[in-house]
Amino acid sequence: MTTILVVDDELSMREFLTILLEKEGFSTCSAADAKTAVKLVQDEKIDLVISDIRMPDMNGLELLERVKEINSALPFLMITAYASPEDAVTAMKGGAYDYITKPFKVEEIKSVIHSALSARTDSPPSVSGELKTFCGIIGNSPEMLKIFDLIKRVGKTQANVLIYGESGTGKELVAKALHSLSGDEERPFIPITCSALPETLFESELFGHVKGAFTGALAAKTGLFELANNGTAFLDEIGDLTPLIQTKLLRVIQEREFKQVGGTETVKVNVRIISATNKDLEKEVMNNTFREDLFYRVAVVPLRVPPLRERKGDVPLLVDHFLKMYSKKFNKTVQALSSYSMEVLMDYDFPGNVRELENIIERGVAIEGSNIILPESLTLSIHRKKQKKRSTAEAQQLFNEEHLSKDGLEDVMARIEKKFIEDALRKTNYSKMRAAELLKISFRSLRYKVQKYNITSPDQSGG
Ligand SMILES: Nc1ncnc2c1ncn2[C@@H]1O[C@H](COP(=O)(O)OP(=O)(O)OP(=O)(O)O)[C@@H](O)[C@H]1O
Ligand SMILES: [Mg+2]
Structure with missing residues (x-):
């Protein structure tokens, strides 16, 4: 028997929910305050908590x-007032499965409860450290596992999600994953790029237009919002929306209806909004370039996709994935990276994130003649602050007093010089030209030092 705990300080609300739930075949218990609720969660077998947010003493x-401390897997539904989307944001961040807005729609409550209960029986991805791909997203770093977990929890709800993060981090993949978990595979997923078109054209793309709405509108056109009905509209680069469209979008979200350009009839829609941006939207709100009320509507659940340099642990998996993909595409048999190539990648900070890694591997597979990708086949952009720091630290280590007393200044300096040159060559894939630039010495001088220290590139080693 599934037991649902109802927490609300208002008796009428507790009674209303209790009757509704028991009609649905659940067993229920209720608490008039949070303290009692905590006790019940500790002592009884509870399968789901539904709680009001505003209560005296301890709020929802x-x-x-407290509930998450006692049992982090226990699904929790928050009841919020329609007027306070900020509370919903906080609740979702705190681990609530979903929220229900007042006034209730009985059907909505029922469906949210059922999906919360069924989500509970799926094993959370964080348990299996082995997990490598989730809805086509590769990763097993703790950062990505957290994201998979969040996608799993919010995917099944209808909450609007704002995905933010640097370019190339995989925001679009996350959006698709959220959509594909929202239930019926048949539901439409309509991507809309908010920066692609001038305002007036964009408006008619979004909302459609009637025949003759403007010069050139020879036939009526259905807007993307209408196409997304009962599914998901993916608003990519939402930070680029103009003020006018922002206002119109806000209205659609609030009223769930709109008019076509030039039209008089209202069109009713039920659309979940998933948006993505690589801008700092909160800052745009502060600068008054993005409407605050719209921000709260679209960012009920904010989801940050971290840059690849913050989850280097995913690099080997991604490399493997892209190697297979492009070997197949180019009909090649490239199987791996040389361990040195891998080291170079692990040291790189990927300003273009996963997309850049993908391009590096694609190019590598395309130009590599052997089965193993050697560093020469990797094309990295040159600004790599991290390595510079590392080589300085290593140089420091070489230059300690012990060495100095044993070997004398000349030898120590030579070792440091050699180390810097080797690093610069590695960073530039053994382009002496670029290495010289990096070291701020002449090409001629670099060539001389390379000979002097007998530095070889990997393909000459042994020769
Ligand atoms: N975790 C991942 N696993 C597999 N492929 C990934 C992953 N992350 C990104 N990619 C791939 O990297 C490329 C860029 O991803 P995507 O388009 O989702 O990034 P984005 O964050 O939307 O970037 P932008 O802000 O530039 O639009 C795509 O080809 C995508 O398939
Ligand atoms: Mg994108």
Whole structure:
């Protein structure tokens, strides 16, 4: 028997929910305050908590925190007032499965409860450290596992999600994953790039237009929002929306209806909004370039996709994935990276994130003649602050007093010089030209030193 705990300080609300739930075949218990609720969660077998957010003494958000401490897997639904989307944001961040807005729609409550309960039986991805791909997203770093977990929890709800992060981090993949978990595979997923078109054209793309709405509108056109009905509209680069479209979008989200350009009839839609941006939207809100009310509507659940340099652990998996993909595409038999190539990649900070890694591997597979990708086949952009720091630290290590007393200044300096030159060559894939630039010495002088220290590139080694 599934038991649902109802927490609300208002008796009428507790009664209303209890009757509704028991009609649905659940067993229920209720608490008039959060303290009692905590006790029940500790002592009884509870399968789901539904709690109001505004309560005297301990409020719903604090209760959520306490419940998650006791049992982090226990699904929690928050009841929020329609007027306070900020509370919903906080609740979702705190680990609530979903929120229900007042006034209730009975059907909505039922469906949210059922999906919360069924989500509970799926094993959370964080348990298996082996997990490598999730809805086509590769990764097993703790950062990505957290994201998979969040996608799993919010995917099944209808909450609007704002995905943010640097370019190339995989925001679009995350959006698709969220959509594909939202239930019916048949539901439409309509991507809309907010920066692609001038405002007036974009408006008619979004909302459609009637025949003769403007010069050139020879036939009526259905807008993307209408196509997304009962599914997901993916608003990519939402930070680029003009003020006018922002206002119109806000209205659609609030009213769930709109008019076509030039039209008089209202069109009703039920669309979940997933948006993505590589801008700092909160800052845009502060600068008044993005509407605050719209921000709260689209960012009910904010989801940050971290840059690749913050989850280097995913690099080998991604490399493997892209190697297979492009070997097949180019009909080649490239199987791996040389361990030195891998080292070079692990040291790189990927300003273009996963997309850049993908391009590096694609190019590598295309130009590599052997089965193993050697460093020469990797094309990295040249600004690599991290390595510079590392070589300085290593140089420091070479230059300690012990060495100095044993070997004398000349030898130590030579070792440091050699180390810097080797690093510069590695960073530039053994382009002496670029290495000289990096070291700020002449090409001629670099060539001389390379000979002097007998430095070889990997393909000459042994020769
Ligand atoms: N975790 C991942 N696993 C597999 N492929 C990935 C992953 N992350 C990104 N990619 C691939 O990298 C490329 C860029 O991803 P995507 O288009 O989702 O990035 P984005 O964050 O939307 O970038 P932008 O802000 O520039 O639009 C795509 O080809 C995508 O398939
Ligand atoms: Mg994108």
